[in-house]
Amino acid sequence: MPPGERPAAEEGRIAVCSLSSRELLEPLSALPDVALAGTLMTANLGIEELVRTLACRPAIRTLVVCGRESPRFHAGQSLLALFRGGVDADCRRIRGAAGYLPVLPTVSLADVERVRSRVELVDALGECDVSVLRELVAKLGPREPPGAGPASREPAAVGAPKPAHGDGSGFRRLRAGGRRRGISGSLDGFVVISLDRRARRIVLRHYGSDLTPRHEMTGARAESMLLGLLNAGVISEPSHAGYLGGELTKAETALRLGLDYDQDLPLRAPRTRVPAVRPVRARKEIRAISDAPKTQLTLAEFCSAVVEGLGEQGTELDPNVPLGVQLSVDSARMIELAIVLEEELGLDLPSDVDLRRSSPLELYGAFAA
Known part of the structure; x- marks a missing residue:
């Protein structure tokens, strides 16, 4: 079972993909009609693993896509595009996908079409309210999914909720994060x-x-x-x-x-030491993690995300050297990197972290743990 996936009732006919919202897995996987629930971080390896899982679970007839979308990797949009337009057989690229490298080089095209023809996709992209999603799953459970083939399938069918209006209170839900235009512009x-x-x-x-x-x-x-x-x-x-x-x-x-102030760092009591990111595992274990195969991000892909978050495309990072030693970037872009790490990749950064003193390997070790 791929990382980020939680098994649920075997008799369920619904799968849930919560994208980067890990906190939704436990409550949604406990619903009686849900057979499995998992996250999706990338528009390539992650989608391939999802297709393989659905292909070997013929009882699953509905896939609910919900949770936070990554504004950088667009895994959710790419998954919707897969169900809408399929894969180009020549280049293996998902038609209409806006995600980062939305190609499926290793999954069987027969499995892709089998899943597209059998599984109905319900678009609740952006919805993170457990009560709303629980109500949606309850509505989907008793009904028989339509048997439309891929040519006539539209992902946003079956009356999925509008994610922008969570609990009916009238407030429009907004997601924290985003990206500024380059400061030079x-x-x-x-x-x-x-x-x-x-x-x-x-x-x-x-x-x-x-x-x-x-x-x-x-x-x-x-x-x-x-x-x-x-x-x-x-x-x-x-x-x-x-x-x-x-x-x-x-x-x-x-x-x-009377607090200490340093631009771009959290306020703290006087003479409090500002640490680098604290790896949750020993360095040897972090190195073992970085060498192990992943269904999410490899160390190289993680370093690419860091480079893009800093606006330094084309730069190669040394995994063992602190970012502040390797790069000379302005404060605004370091904050954008923190947004990428926390909002898009789900890394729980310490509140007093100084990213300049952290190496890519230390960040990746905390991400992979």
Whole structure:
């Protein structure tokens, strides 16, 4: 059974794919109509393993796709595209897939068509509310799935819930995370925030990409400083405005409460050591993990995700060297990397982690554990 999959009642006729939402596996696999539940991280090896599993489980007639979609790897969209358009027999690429390397080189094309013709796909992409999904599965259980072939199949049939409206309260659910545009495209250069404790002021300095001083601002309140930056036209991109608002608020809080402040790191008590990522296993075990075959991400694929998260495409990383030694990137992109690791790959980073002091191997060891 592939990693991330939980067995459920053998008599069930429904499979659930929760994408990157691991927390959905336990409650959904316990439902009486669910035969198995599993995650899906990649648009290639992961989908291949899912197809093989469904192909050898003829009793399963319905696949519910739910949970958080990766905005980078698009495994969910690629799975929907597979059921909608199948695979190009020549290049083995999923037709219409937007995922990262959506190719199925090792799975049998006969198995792909067998699964597409037998299994009905229910599109609940983005839905993470267990109560909503439990109600959906309860509706699907008693009915007989239609016997339409692949040509007439549409993934969004059978009245799947609208993920944006979770509990009927009127609120539209939003997912944390996302990606900013490159800082060079919305702000010429970079911003450094520090504290002048003697004057009890926050100090913000804007430098050009060539380290030329551009602007300087001091203040005691985060809101007034952010408004000043917006009014002066120094920043215009909403995501960078949010980033600077968060950093200025941290700086104001540190100034008022006597906490240590370092840009892009969580607030902490004075003289608290900032660690690198803490591997949950010994280094020898991490190396063994990195050498073992995976159905999710290999160490090389993981390093590629790190490089893309930092906007350094084409760079080769040494797995054993801290990122801050190998790369010279701005603070905003380190935060984007943290978003990739936490929101897309599901890595539980320590709250006080300094990614610059962490090596790709240490991060991968924590990811694979």
